[in-house]
Amino acid sequence: MSEAKNQILxxxxxxxxxxxxxxxxxxISVSRTYHQKGKLSEEKRVNLFVERAGEYxxxxxxxxxxxxxxxxxxxCKRQKITKVAIPxxxxxxxxxxxxxxxxxxxxxxxxxxxxxxxxxVISTCALAVAQTxxxxxxxxxxxxxRVLSLLPDYHLCIIRxxxxxxxxxxxxxxxxxxVKKEGRPITFIxxxxxxxxxxxxxxxxxxxPRRLDILVVG
Amino acid sequence: MQISxxxxxxxxxxxxxxxxxxxxxxxxxxxxxxFSFEQTCCGQMHYNSGYHEEAIPMLKRFVEVFGDxxxxxxxxxxxxxxxxxxxxxxxEKTEDPALIKVVKELIPKVxxxxxxxxxxxxxxxxxxxxxxxxxxxxxxxxxxxxxxxDAPLKLLRNxxxxxxxxxxxxxxCCGFGGTFAIKNADTSIAMLSxxxxxxxxxxxxxxxxxxxxxxxxxxxGLSRQRSGVKPVHLAEILASTEEGA
Amino acid sequence: MSKKSIQxxxxxxxxxxxxxxxxxxxxxxxxxxxxxxNKRTKIVGEMPDWEHLREAGNKLKKRVMRHLGSYLLQLxxxxxxxxxxxxxxxxxxxxxxxxxxxxxxxxxEEVVKVKSITTDEIKLNEALKKEGxxxxxxxxxxxxxxxxxxxxxxxxxxxxHKNRAEIRDLFQEKLxxxxxxxxPEDLAEAARLYLRKKFLSARVGISGANFGVAETGTVAVVxxxxxxxxxxxxxxxxxxxxxxxxxxxxxxxxxVFMQLLPRSSTAxxxxxxxxxxxxxxxxxxxxxxxxxxxxxxxxxVLADEVGRQTLNCIRCSACLNVCPVYERTGGHAYHSxxxxxxxxxLTPQLKGLEDDGAASLPYASSLCGACYEVCPVxxxxxxxxxxxxxxxxDEKKRNGSIKQRLNPEHVGMKWMAxxxxxxxxxxxxxxxxxxxxxxxxxDGTISKLPGQLSGWSAMRDLKPIPDQxxxxxxxxxxx
Numbered sequence: 036m037s038e039a040k041n042q043i044l045x046x047x048x049x050x051x052x053x054x055x056x057x058x059x060x061x062x063i064s065v066s067r068t069y070h071q072k073g074k075l076s077e078e079k080r081v082n083l084f085v086e087r088a089g090e091y092x093x094x095x096x097x098x099x100x101x102x103x104x105x106x107x108x109x110x111c112k113r114q115k116i117t118k119v120a121i122p123x124x125x126x127x128x129x130x131x132x133x134x135x136x137x138x139x140x141x142x143x144x145x146x147x148x149x150x151x152x153x154x155x156v157i158s159t160c161a162l163a164v165a166q167t168x169x170x171x172x173x174x175x176x177x178x179x180x181r182v183l184s185l186l187p188d189y190h191l192c193i194i195r196x197x198x199x200x201x202x203x204x205x206x207x208x209x210x211x212x213x214v215k216k217e218g219r220p221i222t223f224i225x226x227x228x229x230x231x232x233x234x235x236x237x238x239x240x241x242x243x244p245r246r247l248d249i250l251v252v253g
Numbered sequence: 254m255q256i257s258x259x260x261x262x263x264x265x266x267x268x269x270x271x272x273x274x275x276x277x278x279x280x281x282x283x284x285x286x287x288f289s290f291e292q293t294c295c296g297q298m299h300y301n302s303g304y305h306e307e308a309i310p311m312l313k314r315f316v317e318v319f320g321d322x323x324x325x326x327x328x329x330x331x332x333x334x335x336x337x338x339x340x341x342x343x344x345e346k347t348e349d350p351a352l353i354k355v356v357k358e359l360i361p362k363v364x365x366x367x368x369x370x371x372x373x374x375x376x377x378x379x380x381x382x383x384x385x386x387x388x389x390x391x392x393x394x395x396x397x398x399x400x401x402x403d404a405p406l407k408l409l410r411n412x413x414x415x416x417x418x419x420x421x422x423x424x425x426c427c428g429f430g431g432t433f434a435i436k437n438a439d440t441s442i443a444m445l446s447x448x449x450x451x452x453x454x455x456x457x458x459x460x461x462x463x464x465x466x467x468x469x470x471x472x473x474g475l476s477r478q479r480s481g482v483k484p485v486h487l488a489e490i491l492a493s494t495e496e497g498a
Numbered sequence: 499m500s501k502k503s504i505q506x507x508x509x510x511x512x513x514x515x516x517x518x519x520x521x522x523x524x525x526x527x528x529x530x531x532x533x534x535x536n537k538r539t540k541i542v543g544e545m546p547d548w549e550h551l552r553e554a555g556n557k558l559k560k561r562v563m564r565h566l567g568s569y570l571l572q573l574x575x576x577x578x579x580x581x582x583x584x585x586x587x588x589x590x591x592x593x594x595x596x597x598x599x600x601x602x603x604x605x606x607e608e609v610v611k612v613k614s615i616t617t618d619e620i621k622l623n624e625a626l627k628k629e630g631x632x633x634x635x636x637x638x639x640x641x642x643x644x645x646x647x648x649x650x651x652x653x654x655x656x657x658x659h660k661n662r663a664e665i666r667d668l669f670q671e672k673l674x675x676x677x678x679x680x681x682p683e684d685l686a687e688a689a690r691l692y693l694r695k696k697f698l699s700a701r702v703g704i705s706g707a708n709f710g711v712a713e714t715g716t717v718a719v720v721x722x723x724x725x726x727x728x729x730x731x732x733x734x735x736x737x738x739x740x741x742x743x744x745x746x747x748x749x750x751x752x753x754v755f756m757q758l759l760p761r762s763s764t765a766x767x768x769x770x771x772x773x774x775x776x777x778x779x780x781x782x783x784x785x786x787x788x789x790x791x792x793x794x795x796x797x798x799v800l801a802d803e804v805g806r807q808t809l810n811c812i813r814c815s816a817c818l819n820v821c822p823v824y825e826r827t828g829g830h831a832y833h834s835x836x837x838x839x840x841x842x843x844l845t846p847q848l849k850g851l852e853d854d855g856a857a858s859l860p861y862a863s864s865l866c867g868a869c870y871e872v873c874p875v876x877x878x879x880x881x882x883x884x885x886x887x888x889x890x891x892d893e894k895k896r897n898g899s900i901k902q903r904l905n906p907e908h909v910g911m912k913w914m915a916x917x918x919x920x921x922x923x924x925x926x927x928x929x930x931x932x933x934x935x936x937x938x939x940x941d942g943t944i945s946k947l948p949g950q951l952s953g954w955s956a957m958r959d960l961k962p963i964p965d966q967x968x969x970x971x972x973x974x975x976x977x
Contacts, residue, residue, distance in 0.1 A: 046800075050798075050800040060561050060562075069547040151694070181731045203757050204750075207756070215714055218715075222727070223773075224771060225766075241689065242724030265968040266963060269968035272968035276972075298911075303860075303884070311918055428864060436511060438953030440823055476961075
């Protein structure tokens with residue numbers, strides 16, 4: 036054990052010497068009486084998510100499964116996107132023909148500089164939280180390495196209606212296992228990049244994707 | 254009811270009119286009041302300034318004076334807050350189980366005046382008459398420690414002839430804070446200036462409160478400003494009748 | 499902690515006036531704090547279970563503090579199992595030495611940093627500079643503060659004391675951008691382009707941590723701009739400095755803190771980006787992760803049973819935004835990286851009460867209690883302030899200099915305590931005060947007071963002590 040570690044642990048022991056030896060952490064009871072499970076129907080949840088995510092200046096559209104390709108096409112044309120980064124495991128059949136996709140995979144990793152030159156990135160997500168309008172990425176299939184959804188200036192995210200939970204506790208609960216088993220890196224996205232430093236005027240976009248479009252598929 | 258008056262050293266010395274008003278009011282409402290000359294000070298100033306050891310004899314004295322009382326009522330939210338919130342802590346420090354017990358038993362009998370009237374006596378109309386435009390400043394102790402809520406406003410609303418005007422930024426501290434007003438005079442004055450601006454904006458004749466400490470500070474500033482606004486403790490307003498106070 | 503000779507950081511009382519008279523600071527800060535204050539009230543008002551969350555947050559932190567040793571060991575084990583390396587630093591010097599060595603191992607001369615008050619606390623940037631390593635701040639406000647060679651004045655909005663024209667001038671000069679306007683969007687764009695080049699070439703990133711989960715070894719960074727994601731994802735090596743109090747027990751506990759923090763700090767339901775990483779993920783992000791655990795006085799705070807709750811702090815700054823003192827003086831008046839109400843209790847406990855400036859901070863408060871009302875983890879700041887005042891007075895009594903013990907306030911307090919012990923003494927003192935005041939009464943009012951009391955009469959009149967006290971009246975009434 037390093038000297039520093041030893042000394043810090045000893046300091047802590049001395050600092051806490053008034054606490055009885057037998058006390059265990061669980062003896063300090065924590066009542067989880069805050070809301071842990073949502074009550075809304077799926078339809079209401081979806082509506083709430085669309086409303087809340089929209090408040091962050093993300094464009095949110097609802098589409099049917101067969102309309103995905105068309106919706107991606109519309110969004111990319113509107114945002115003037117042609118060169119897109121596509122994560123491993125993304126459903127290629129959804130991609131309209133006019134796009135120039137660069138596929139990221141274990142064998143062909145897109146470099147940071149290459150990603151910086153892309154117009155945008157299209158991905159799916161792990162789940163979404165309606166109450167806060169949050170998208171959760173877990174680096175899984177269709178989402179890819181974290182840098183993919185970070186460097187390009189535009190992010191188009193495809194969410195299924197059944198991926199939307201109501202409350203924040205439900206969001207954390209759903210990804211708990213994969214974090215514990217695989218140590219997956221998790222990213223929460225609630226709107227595009229923002230800052231409000233200069234005289235508190237809210238300025239959209241500094242480093243992360245400044246434009247965020249969300250498709251909710253039912 | 255038999256009410257033991259806890260006038261507070263501050264009111265006893267500097268604002269006897271407030272104490273007198275409380276006596277007239279409670280007697281008018283049909284209660285018997287007593288005053289023990291043995292009372293001196295609750296220890297607030299010493300305790301808040303860090304002189305904790307010095308506060309212990311003051312606590313003991315308080316407990317001795319008021320231990321047998323049925324009800325202890327004071328026209329001061331800050332002093333009552335000290336008794337209710339800090340006396341248990343101070344008593345714990347002495348590690349004297351008898352004292353700790355006696356403090357615990359005494360506390361539920363100690364009240365600030367407006368809380369006593371509205372919550373204990375369940376009165377909102379005390380038959381007062383005060384034909385003036387009044388604005389009310391809720392003090393930090395009353396709001397955040399005693400949680401008197403809007404008891405004072407309820408009482409003021411029922412005073413005949415009184416025009417009650419809401420104070421903007423009411424929840425903001427006036428800047429008194431005990432020795433803070435002198436130790437950090439510059440900051441205290443900056444806070445006071447904004448409070449006075451709000452008060453002057455209401456066009457009120459009178460600024461009322463349930464703590465003469467804050468009123469002394471606010472009133473002192475208003476006087477220096479020659480603003481023409483008078484500071485008047487709630488007890489004095491409630492004691493005022495058509496026949497005179 | 500080494501015994502330092504008595505320091506003289508300026509006291510709050512000495513410096514406050516300079517800031518109170520800064521009209522731009524007063525307007526900006528007044529506007530900012532009132533705006534965020536109202537937004538916070540609204541967004542918290544949406545949550546019917548807010549008090550339950552606060553209570554849970556408080557209890558979870560209590561659990562952590564009372565068992566900090568075992569939680570730290572659990573965290574170390576989890577992080578190392580996930581491929582990270584844990585270092586322990588007793589104080590700022592040690593932490594800086596560890597970090598400098600790690601950066602040198604990578605042969606990097608420039609590192610990119612996410613805003614971290616902890617790194618400001620240990621003065622990391624200066625330590626790196628001494629070794630020829632440039633640490634580039636990447637938060638827009640921190641970048642502004644760094645380019646201006648200034649100090650942050652607010653936990654969350656560090657450049658609030660600068661207006662857009664000042665920032666434009668700064669960027670024109672330092673970022674070599676001569677045509678720049680002062681519109682916020684343009685300023686942000688200029689910063690973005692400048693920093694992007696840096697992000698793409700940086701090989702070492704340094705961050706702080708909002709939370710560290712003992713159970714899983716996960717570290718969390720909460721942010722708005724995206725530079726946190728940049729610094730923790732792009733470089734090959736990531737070094738995170740974390741105060742030992744930032745631990746939360748389990749992954750599940752995020753459900754409490756990730757609801758408390760965004761609503762309390764930026765008054766949002768959720769802030770734009772949150773990164774939760776666990777050790778190292780092959781092929782994704784930094785392949786080397788170092789977590790530096792920092793004490794630097796926190797164990798002193800831990801040792802104080804009443805002061806211990808100070809460590810609950812999740813750095814939301816809600817207390818700053820409601821404090822009537824902070825909104826008028828700003829952060830620099832506290833002479834600490836931790837200003838405002840939380841600073842008034844944390845700084846003296848970290849620095850020690852021998853430091854004059856630190857010892858003045860517990861008195862820089864009117865004890866109004868607005869901070870306690872909004873603290874998401876229920877730190878009873880007024881209670882700790884009064885407790886620290888008690889420690890300061892005790893210290894004065896035990897080890898105070900002659901000057902301190904003869905201070906009029908000290909003498910006055912002890913005299914009054916004696917007076918209040920006896921009703922006869924008390925009544926005599928009342929008489930003395932009444933008769934002595936004639937020196938100061940003019941035209942029915944007192945408008946000038948001597949010595950230390952002149953602070954009162956500078957702006958306030960005083961009503962003279964009436965001829966008859968309440969008890970005098972009661973006595974005659976009952977005869």
